[in-house]
Amino acid sequence: MRVSHRNIYANVLGYMNRSLSGLVELNLQASSQKKINRPSDDPIGMSRVLNYRDSMASMNQYRKNIDTAKGWNGLADENLMQVSVVISRLKELAQQAATGTYTADNREQISFEARQLYNQLITLSNASYEGKYIYAGHKTDTPAFRGALFAQSNGNGGVDDRILRVDGDAGRAMVVRFTQSGNFSDSPPPNFRFSQDGGKTWQDGTYEPTPPNDTQIMNLGGVRIQVDATAPVPVGGDPTILANDPDNLSDTSGTWLWVRPSAVYQGDDEDSIQVDHFGSNTMALDPEATGVFKKNVNVRIDSNDGTNIGFSYSTDGGRSWTEGNTAPAGNPTLPVPGGFLNLADNPVPGDQFVIRPSRALMHVEVSQNETVQINNIGKDVFGGLYRDDSGNNQPVELRGKLSNNLFETVGKLVGYLETNTQQGAQQALDDLNDAHAHITTYLAGVGARQNRLNLTDNILAGLQLNASERKSKIEDVDVAELMTQMHMQQITYEAVLKSSTTIMRMSLVNLI
Numbered sequence: 001m002r003v004s005h006r007n008i009y010a011n012v013l014g015y016m017n018r019s020l021s022g023l024v025e026l027n028l029q030a031s032s033q034k035k036i037n038r039p040s041d042d043p044i045g046m047s048r049v050l051n052y053r054d055s056m057a058s059m060n061q062y063r064k065n066i067d068t069a070k071g072w073n074g075l076a077d078e079n080l081m082q083v084s085v086v087i088s089r090l091k092e093l094a095q096q097a098a099t100g101t102y103t104a105d106n107r108e109q110i111s112f113e114a115r116q117l118y119n120q121l122i123t124l125s126n127a128s129y130e131g132k133y134i135y136a137g138h139k140t141d142t143p144a145f146r147g148a149l150f151a152q153s154n155g156n157g158g159v160d161d162r163i164l165r166v167d168g169d170a171g172r173a174m175v176v177r178f179t180q181s182g183n184f185s186d187s188p189p190p191n192f193r194f195s196q197d198g199g200k201t202w203q204d205g206t207y208e209p210t211p212p213n214d215t216q217i218m219n220l221g222g223v224r225i226q227v228d229a230t231a232p233v234p235v236g237g238d239p240t241i242l243a244n245d246p247d248n249l250s251d252t253s254g255t256w257l258w259v260r261p262s263a264v265y266q267g268d269d270e271d272s273i274q275v276d277h278f279g280s281n282t283m284a285l286d287p288e289a290t291g292v293f294k295k296n297v298n299v300r301i302d303s304n305d306g307t308n309i310g311f312s313y314s315t316d317g318g319r320s321w322t323e324g325n326t327a328p329a330g331n332p333t334l335p336v337p338g339g340f341l342n343l344a345d346n347p348v349p350g351d352q353f354v355i356r357p358s359r360a361l362m363h364v365e366v367s368q369n370e371t372v373q374i375n376n377i378g379k380d381v382f383g384g385l386y387r388d389d390s391g392n393n394q395p396v397e398l399r400g401k402l403s404n405n406l407f408e409t410v411g412k413l414v415g416y417l418e419t420n421t422q423q424g425a426q427q428a429l430d431d432l433n434d435a436h437a438h439i440t441t442y443l444a445g446v447g448a449r450q451n452r453l454n455l456t457d458n459i460l461a462g463l464q465l466n467a468s469e470r471k472s473k474i475e476d477v478d479v480a481e482l483m484t485q486m487h488m489q490q491i492t493y494e495a496v497l498k499s500s501t502t503i504m505r506m507s508l509v510n511l512i
Contacts, residue, residue, distance in 0.1 A: 016497065027486070030483075030486065034475050048471075052467050052468075052470060052471035053471070055467055056464055056467050056468065056471070058368075059460050059463055059464050059467070060464070062365065062366050062367055062456075062460055063457060063460050063461070063464075065364040065365055065366055066364075066366050066372075066453050066456060066457045066460070067457075068364060068374065069364050069366065069372050069374045069449075069453050070450065070453050070454075070457075071129055071130070072129050072134055072374040072375060073374060073446055073449050073450045073453065074450060075127060075129045075134060076127075076134055076135075076376060076446045077443065077446050077447055077450055079124055079127045079134075080381075080439060080442065080443040080446060081443065082124055083121065083124050083125075083382075083406075083439055084436065084439055084440065084443065086117050086120055086121055086124070087406070087432060087435065087436045087439065088436070089113075089117060090114060090117055090410060090413065090432055091429060091432045091433070091436070093110050093113060093114050093117075093413075093417075094413055094425050094426075094428050094429035094432055095429055096110060097110050097416070097417055097422065097425035098422060098425040098426040098429055100422065102422075104198070104420040107417050107420050107422075107425070108198065108417070108418070108420070110417055111414060111417035111418045114410075114413060114414050114417050115261075115414055115418075117410070118261055118410050118411065118414055119147075121263075121382070121406065121407065121410060122145055122146075122147055122263055125144055125145045125263065125378055125381075125382050125407075126143040126144055126145060133267075134375050134376060135267065135375070135376050135377070135378030135381060135382070136266065136267030136268075136375075136378060137267040137268040137269065137270075137359075137360030137361070137362075137375065137377050137378075138267075138268055138359060138360055138362065139266070139267045139268055140375070142266050142267065143266060144265065144266060144267050144378035145263040145264065145265055145266065145378060145382065145384055145407070146263065146264050146266060147261060147262075147263055148166070148261070148262050148263060148264045148385060148393070149166040149167075149168065149169070149170060149223060149259055149260070149261060149262065150163070150166050150259075150260070150261075150262040150385060150393075150395065150408070150411065151163050151166050151176075151225055151257045151258060151259045151260070152257070152258055152260075152412060152415075153255055153256060153257050153258075154255065154256040156235045156253070156254060156255045156256070157178075157232075157233040157234050157235040157255040158231070158233050159227070159233045159234065159255055159257065161228075162184070162227045162228040162231065162233050163225065163226075163227055163228075164215065164226045164227060164228055164390075164392045165225075165226045165392045165393060166223065166224070166225050166226075166259060167223070167224045167226070168220075168222045168223035168224055169222060169223070170196070170222065170223055170259065172196065172197070172198070172418050173198075173258060173259060173260040173261075173414060173415035173416075173417075173418040173419055174194055174195065174196050174220055174223060174258070174259040174260075175194065175195050175198070175199055175256065175257070175258055175259075175419045176192055176193070176194045176205065176218070176220065176225075176256065176257035176258075176259065177192060177193050177194070177195075177202075177254065177255075177256050177257075178190050178191070178192045178234040178235065178236055178254055178255045178256075179191045179192060179193055179236055179254075180192075180234070180236045181234060181235050181236040182232065182234060182236075183229070183231070183232040183233075184216040184227055184228070184229035184230075184231075184232075184233065184234070185214075185216075185229040185230065188207070189207050189216055189229075190234045190236065191204070191205075192204075192205045192218065192234070193205060194220045194221075195419075196220075196221065198418055198419045198420055199419055199420065203221070205218055205219060205220055206218075206219045207219065208224070211226070211229075212226075214228065214229055214230050215227065215228060215229050216229045220259065223259055225257070225259065226392075233255070234254075234255045235253070235254050235255045236254050236255075258412070258415040258416065258419060258421075258424070259415070260411045260412060260414055260415025260416075260418070261410075261411045261414055261415075262384060262385055262395075262407050262408055262411040263382070263384040263385065263407040263411075264384060264385045264386070264393050265378050265379035265382075265384050265385065265386045265396070267360065267377065267378050267379070268358065268359070268360045268377075269358055269360050269377055269379065269380075269386070270357065270358055270359060270360045270361060270377065271358060272357075272358045273289045273290070273291075273293060273339075273355060273356070273357045273358070274355075274356045274357075274358070275287040275288060275289050275341065275353055275354070275355055275356070276353065276354040276356065277351070277352075277353050278351070278352045278353070278354075279301075279347070279348065279350055279351035279352055280348055280350075280351065284344065284345045285343045285344055285345050285347060285351070286343070286344040286345075287341060287342070287343055287344075287353055288341075288342045289339060289340065289341050289342070289355045289357075290339050290340050290342060291338045291339010291340055292338055292339060293337075293338035293339060293355055293357040294338060294357070295315055295338075295357075296315075296317065296354060296355060296356050296357075297313055297314070297315055297336050297337060297338060297341075297354075297355040298313060298314040298315075298317065298318050298352065298353070298354055298355075299311055299312075299313050299334060299336060299341055299352065299353040299354075299355065300312045300313070300314075300321065300351075300352050301347045301348065301349050301350065301351040301352070302323070302349060303349055304329065304346055304347065304348060304349060305329075306329055306346075307328070307329055308326045308327065308328060308329060309326065309327045309328070309329050309332045309334065309346065309347065310324075310325070310326050311325050311326075311327065311334055312324075312325060313325065313334075313336045313337065315337055329346050330346070331343065331344060331345070332346065332347070336355070338355075338357075339355075341353060341355060360375075360377045361373050361375060361376075361377065362374055362375045366453065366456050366460075367456060367459075367460070370456075372449060372452060372453060372456075373449060376442075376446075379396050380398065380442075381439070381442050382405075382406045382407055383395070383396045383398055383404065383405030383406050383407050383408055383409075383435075384396060384405065384406075384407040384408065385407075385408075395408045396408075398438055399438065401434060403430070403431035403434035403435065404434050404435055404437075404438040405435065406435040406438070406439065409428060409431040409432055409434075409435045410428075410432075410435075412424065412427075412428050412431070413425065413428035413429075413432070416428055
């Protein structure tokens with residue numbers, strides 16, 4: 001067999017390229033510190049690596065969400081602790097003012113600090129995180145509360161249930177005293193007097209000549225009180241005292257009003273559920289939803305045989321439907337995720353309904369199918385005034401008690417202090433205990449969420465470390481082993497070069 005120089009050259013070149021290619025591949029692994037640099041290196045390994053990378057990216061995003069949630073809840077936690085400190089100081093002031101040995105001047109002096117603490121509570125309730133108000137629900141660009149006025153009575157005559165709204169501004173609490181019994185709907189309505197300096201001087205009040213239907217509007221200088229005129233409420237008090245000493249503040253037999261500060265909640269809530277109906281008999285069906293709905297629910301009527309209603313529902317905006325549901329006809333109640341759709345009459349096939357709950361709470365995803373609340377509904381924390389069905393701002397009851405309403409309670413205390421009302425200060429002290437307990441309970445809930453976030457973050461950190469280690473075993477190189485392989489490959493390449501040089505120099509001419 002004859003071996004030509006051409007064959008020798010081709011073989012030598014091939015051996016050199018293979019040795020050099022192996023050395024270059026090892027050099028690539030050394031520079032990237034990865035055994036797998038392309039899918040062809042290890043198809044199955046690359047698939048596993050990509051899965052781990054995707055899982056780690058998800059966990060990294062979850063931890064970013066947790067960091068955001070910690071910021072919101074951490075601020076709320078610190079904020080509510082400061083609120084608790086303010087309430088403790090207000091309780092001290094109320095206790096002092098309720099003492100019988102304190103004079104009117106003493107209570108006026110106390111009122112200055114109480115007014116400032118009320119303003120501080122307004123500031124605390126409008127706390128923001130990264131420019132977003134944490135107590136305003138979804139309306140994060142709107143301050144949760146604004147200062148306002150409201151009024152309450154001494155309980156005689158039932159006026160509290162008739163106060164619709166208070167408009168205007170006053171730098172100090174005002175006191176109103178009815179000097180005549182009667183109905184707000186009388187012509188003229190009952191007379192009243194008011195004081196802007198805590199009862200030291202009095203002025204005669206007037207009514208608006210053309211109030212809205214079924215209402216009366218009381219004018220107190222720069223303040224207007226709109227009341228429901230459909231029921232008799234004011235009581236004029238002791239006629240003897242009125243005749244002989246009309247400015248006597250000790251007469252509690254009549255109806256008194258205190259106009260004092262409060263706060264209006266400007267955020268949104270999760271109190272209402274709206275139902276939109278598309279189809280026939282819109283008025284007759286009178287749809288209403290009851291329950292706790294976390295998202296919109298679409299309901300479609302499929303059949304009605306007079307005995308049973310067949311319907312379907314969707315929780316993803318109509319992209320997919322759960323069919324085959326039935327409910328008895330008559331005044332049907334259709335069970336759907338989150339509650340029930342109640343109808344006053346039988347619907348017809350083709351009718352559709354959309355259940356739309358109001359939304360205020362925001363959640364972030366902290367793991368797969370697990371979310372944590374990050375914001376708060378201000379009126380459920382601090383109370384204050386909020387719109388009712390007629391659009392008027394009314395005091396909010398929290399957990400069934402008006403005394404849990406912090407802004408109303410503090411507003412009443414300020415009003416009692418600025419008008420030298422000892423008995424009112426005692427009542428405000430009792431209410432402050434309720435409001436303080438409510439804030440403490442809410443603070444515990446915020447702290448529990450913060451603890452959950454810390455625990456979830458620790459779990460994710462452990463999962464990330466575990467996934468990183470498993471991914472590393474698949475794609476990362478063993479540096480010591482790689483250095484050994486590179487040294488051996490270098491020796492191999494140098495041997496190929498040396499042997500190739502020797503072979504290429506060999507010639508028959510050299511032996512002649």
